[in-house]
Amino acid sequence: MMGNVPTNNPLRYFGEREILNFDWRKRYAWRPVKLQCGNWAWLTYIYHRKNILEITRKTKDSPGDFYRTAKLKNRIYVLPEYVAMEKLSGKVSYYDRMRDLERTYKEGTFEL
Numbered sequence: 001m002m003g004n005v006p007t008n009n010p011l012r013y014f015g016e017r018e019i020l021n022f023d024w025r026k027r028y029a030w031r032p033v034k035l036q037c038g039n040w041a042w043l044t045y046i047y048h049r050k051n052i053l054e055i056t057r058k059t060k061d062s063p064g065d066f067y068r069t070a071k072l073k074n075r076i077y078v079l080p081e082y083v084a085m086e087k088l089s090g091k092v093s094y095y096d097r098m099r100d101l102e103r104t105y106k107e108g109t110f111e112l
Contacts, residue, residue, distance in 0.1 A: 011095075013070035022094040024049050024083045036076045048077045053098055054109045068107070070098075 011019065024047040032042040050072035057066045094112055101110050 013068070014072070018072055022049065024078070026080075029077075033077045036078050036082070041077070041079065044079075046077050046079060047083045048075050049094075050074060051076045051112050052109060053101060053112055055102065055105065055107045057107045068102075070102075 052074040054071045
């Protein structure tokens with residue numbers, strides 16, 4: 001058992017289902033969906049993922065001892081062109097951004 005040694009691995013907070021939200025997922029918009037840019041799209045393929053990371057600290061039994069929890073929130077939608085541009089631009093991955101946030105902050109809400 002590692003005890004209170006931080007591992008700086010954000011994946012320990014998430015299950016398999018949440019990890020699928022790290023990358024863009026393709027979906028057909030049967031109903032109108034508001035895109036990240038403010039426009040609306042429907043009857044076409046779009047991509048979505050969650051873009052808000054919320055890190056909270058909860059206390060354990062003894063004073064001064066705590067553990068962290070994390071959630072992904074706020075689903076955003078984009079067109080396939082945006083996903084292609086993001087991949088070509090070589091942006092930092094969601095995992096790397098989450099790891100950096102976890103190393104820097106103890107708790108808070110952050111946009112990825």
